[in-house]
Amino acid sequence: MAQPTSNSFPGNTKSSGYVSRLYGVMILLFLVLMIPGLAMSQQAIPVAEDPEVEKRMIALTEDLRCLVCQNESIAESRADFSNDMRREIREQIHANKTDSEIIEFLVDRYGDFVLYNPPMQTTTILLWFGPLILFIFGVWFLISYIKNRRIQIEEVTLSEAQRKKVDALLNEENK
Amino acid sequence: MRYLMPLIAFMILAVFLFAGLSLNPRQVPSPLIDKPAPEFELHHLHEPDKVFSSTDNVGKVWLLNVWASWCVACRDEHPLFVQLANSGLVPVYGLNYKDESTTAMQWLRQYGDPYEVSVVDVEGRVGIDYGVYGVPETYVIDKQGIIRHKQIGPVTVKSMEETIIPLIIELQRQA
Numbered sequence A: 001m002a003q004p005t006s007n008s009f010p011g012n013t014k015s016s017g018y019v020s021r022l023y024g025v026m027i028l029l030f031l032v033l034m035i036p037g038l039a040m041s042q043q044a045i046p047v048a049e050d051p052e053v054e055k056r057m058i059a060l061t062e063d064l065r066c067l068v069c070q071n072e073s074i075a076e077s078r079a080d081f082s083n084d085m086r087r088e089i090r091e092q093i094h095a096n097k098t099d100s101e102i103i104e105f106l107v108d109r110y111g112d113f114v115l116y117n118p119p120m121q122t123t124t125i126l127l128w129f130g131p132l133i134l135f136i137f138g139v140w141f142l143i144s145y146i147k148n149r150r151i152q153i154e155e156v157t158l159s160e161a162q163r164k165k166v167d168a169l170l171n172e173e174n175k
Numbered sequence B: 001m002r003y004l005m006p007l008i009a010f011m012i013l014a015v016f017l018f019a020g021l022s023l024n025p026r027q028v029p030s031p032l033i034d035k036p037a038p039e040f041e042l043h044h045l046h047e048p049d050k051v052f053s054s055t056d057n058v059g060k061v062w063l064l065n066v067w068a069s070w071c072v073a074c075r076d077e078h079p080l081f082v083q084l085a086n087s088g089l090v091p092v093y094g095l096n097y098k099d100e101s102t103t104a105m106q107w108l109r110q111y112g113d114p115y116e117v118s119v120v121d122v123e124g125r126v127g128i129d130y131g132v133y134g135v136p137e138t139y140v141i142d143k144q145g146i147i148r149h150k151q152i153g154p155v156t157v158k159s160m161e162e163t164i165i166p167l168i169i170e171l172q173r174q175a
Helices: A013-043 A051-061 A080-094 A099-110 A122-152 A160-174 B004-021 B072-087 B101-111 B125-129 B157-173
Strands: B041-043 B051-053 B062-067 B092-097 B117-121 B137-141 B147-152
Touching (some): A051 A080, A051 A099, B072 B101, B101 B117, B117 B125, B147 B157
Parallel strands (some): B062 B092, B092 B117
Antiparallel strands (some): B062 B137, B137 B147
16 A cells, blocks of 8 residues: 555545545544543633632632541632632632631631641640650660760771781782 | 660550540531530521521520431431430421422421421531531530530430430530
């Protein structure tokens, strides 16, 4: 079979059929490649009317826990609960509430647990200072370990005979 | 000493991990306990032109059960509420949360209607005030309109018999 690009002679029905079929395949391929584009355009619908409000809302919700899917923030979560929270926060921003007022509103209802950045309290002291204590303990452990090792590895002085042997071996290698 | 230190470290870790096993991350302590129940006025489910106000119930101990026809776990606890309502111990009020009214009423016909009144919270706004994040949830509210207990998730025979009913009886004794 000849190359498809080379036989565009009129009258060569067989090869022109081949070319049009190739075009058909290419158009089909093009359309198939368009499909993800369609899917994208559908997902992009729920964009806020007011980008300023949205920006503030996202900044706030990134530090808030979605109580339904607990390892996600409200900003990330697709849960119904988070949708409601985002709606609520948008409304409160529109009502000119400050960020701290909004946070307080949520903490009053859901407790400190909604905050990814918990306040310092008697119940959270371990949470706040636990890592520091572990770090200090780790440093102390490391220092004492290294000190112990230094004692174990004593300086070894070579005798004259040993030194000669070492020199001989090294010279042998350098040859 | 060489084996003692890792052992001690392991023991400490094990104690923490073991304590962690008995904690339920879903049981978020509600900040609303011992606080006045948020006031609301909502339309009845069965008679939409009637309005129920939470302040109507001042002077009696009552339960507020958050439910929905789409909530599968509600079906588990529902017979317990039907039983409780039949006993006449305490009035149970339903907060129909983010539901379709016709399906909600059909659900009650099918599984029984223990509620004095069911009120409709289509958008879940009263739900936010009550810190609802999962359905079902149940609140025990005392004569002064203060929330005394919150059950997150379905009420079980155990929690009903050991916590909720004794609490209701005690609260009813109080002035």
